[in-house]
Amino acid sequence: MTDMFEQGCDPLDPSLGAIMGERRQLINLAYRLLGSLAEAEDVVQETYARWYAMSRQQQDAIEVPGAWLNRVASRLCLNVLSSARVRRELYVGEWLPEPLPEPSEWIGGRADGFTIDPADRVTLDESVNMAFLVVLDAMTPAERVAFILHDVFCYPFAEVAEIVGRTPAACRQLASSARRRIHAGRTPATPPVRQQTRIVNDFKRAWEAGDVSALIGLLDPGATAIADGGGRASAALRPIEGAERIVRFMVEIARRLRNLTILERTVNGQPGLVLQQAGVTVTVAALQIEGERIKHIWAIRNPDKLRPWTARRPGGRGRAGSA
Incomplete structure (x- = not known):
C-alpha cells in the first residue's frame, strides 16, 4: 500500500x-x-x-x-x-471470494513486498462467511450495494440512494430483493460452532486416512464442491456434484500431492481446512455444514487470493496425509 x-x-x-x-x-x-x-x-x-x-x-x-x-x-x-x-x-473456471483467516493467523508479509497493515484485517462475522459471500456474488451490483449498506452497515435509504444513483424507494426494493436471495440460500439447520468443528475434524482425519466410506458418510449425498484456480493453479473447472464424485476427486488430490499437510483453520469466521505443501498454503477450503453433514465445499487455490495464508508457519497444526 x-x-x-x-x-x-x-x-x-x-x-x-x-x-x-x-x-x-x-x-x-x-x-x-x-x-x-x-x-x-x-x-x-x-x-x-x-x-x-x-x-x-x-x-x-x-x-x-x-x-x-x-x-x-x-x-x-x-x-x-x-x-x-x-x-x-x-476468468478461467469458477470464481470464488477471497478467503480470510482468523486475525491471529493473519500473515504479516504480502507477496508484493509490502506489510499488511492491521487495519486491513477484516472483522469476521456472519456477513463474511463464504456461503453469505457466494450468495452476494449472485446479486446485481445495485442489489448488493443497497443490501450491504442498509442491512449490514445501517445506512438510511436516502444515503444509499445517493450512492447507487436511484430513488430511496428503488433502493428499498433492491435491498428487499437481496434479502429474499439471502433467505432462500440460508442453511435451514446450521449446527453450533463446536459441532461444526467436530465434523470438520472427522472429515480431516478421514481424508488423511483415505477412508472413503467415512468421507462419503460425512458429506450430504447432494453435496457440491467448487474450486477456484483462476488459471493460476490446477482446479476443477466446473462444480463437482454428489458425495461419491467429490470423494473420488479428493482421494485423487491426496494421491497426486505428495507431502500434503491438512490443517484445521478458521476460514471467514467458520471452521475450515487448509492444505499445505512444504509449509506453504496451496488451498483454503471453506465448508458449509447442514445438520451432521457437509453440504458445500469451496476450495480456493488461486495463489493471488491466498496472500494472508501463504507464508511459512513453523510447527503448524496437522500432519502429512497418509492417503
Whole structure:
C-alpha cells in the first residue's frame, strides 16, 4: 500500500490521524461489497488518493470526512462490481471470494513486498462467511450495494440512494430483493460452532486416512464442491456434484500431492481446512455444514487470493496425509 506521506501529505496535519483512522471501516465495507481483499485495498487506496487530491479548502468544506470517504469508497465498489461481471466472463473456471483467516493467523508479509497493515484485517462475522459471500456474488451490483449498506452497515435509504444513483424507494426494493436471495440460500439447520468443528475434524482425519466410506458418510449425498484456480493453479473447472464424485476427486488430490499437510483453520469466521505443501498454503477450503453433514465445499487455490495464508508457519497444526 502506498504511504500517503509519499504523496506529499503533511505529517503534522492534525486531521491525518482521523482520516486514516477510517481505513479499517473502509476495508471492511469494501471487502463485503466486493468479496476480494485485493480489490478492496485498491478501492481504499483510490478513495484516499481522491481525498488528498483536493485542496485544503475543499477538504475543510466537508463536514464529516468519514462519511465522505465511505460514500466515495461505496461508489468505487459499485463501479468495480459492474466491471467485474465482464472480467469474470473471461476468468478461467469458477470464481470464488477471497478467503480470510482468523486475525491471529493473519500473515504479516504480502507477496508484493509490502506489510499488511492491521487495519486491513477484516472483522469476521456472519456477513463474511463464504456461503453469505457466494450468495452476494449472485446479486446485481445495485442489489448488493443497497443490501450491504442498509442491512449490514445501517445506512438510511436516502444515503444509499445517493450512492447507487436511484430513488430511496428503488433502493428499498433492491435491498428487499437481496434479502429474499439471502433467505432462500440460508442453511435451514446450521449446527453450533463446536459441532461444526467436530465434523470438520472427522472429515480431516478421514481424508488423511483415505477412508472413503467415512468421507462419503460425512458429506450430504447432494453435496457440491467448487474450486477456484483462476488459471493460476490446477482446479476443477466446473462444480463437482454428489458425495461419491467429490470423494473420488479428493482421494485423487491426496494421491497426486505428495507431502500434503491438512490443517484445521478458521476460514471467514467458520471452521475450515487448509492444505499445505512444504509449509506453504496451496488451498483454503471453506465448508458449509447442514445438520451432521457437509453440504458445500469451496476450495480456493488461486495463489493471488491466498496472500494472508501463504507464508511459512513453523510447527503448524496437522500432519502429512497418509492417503
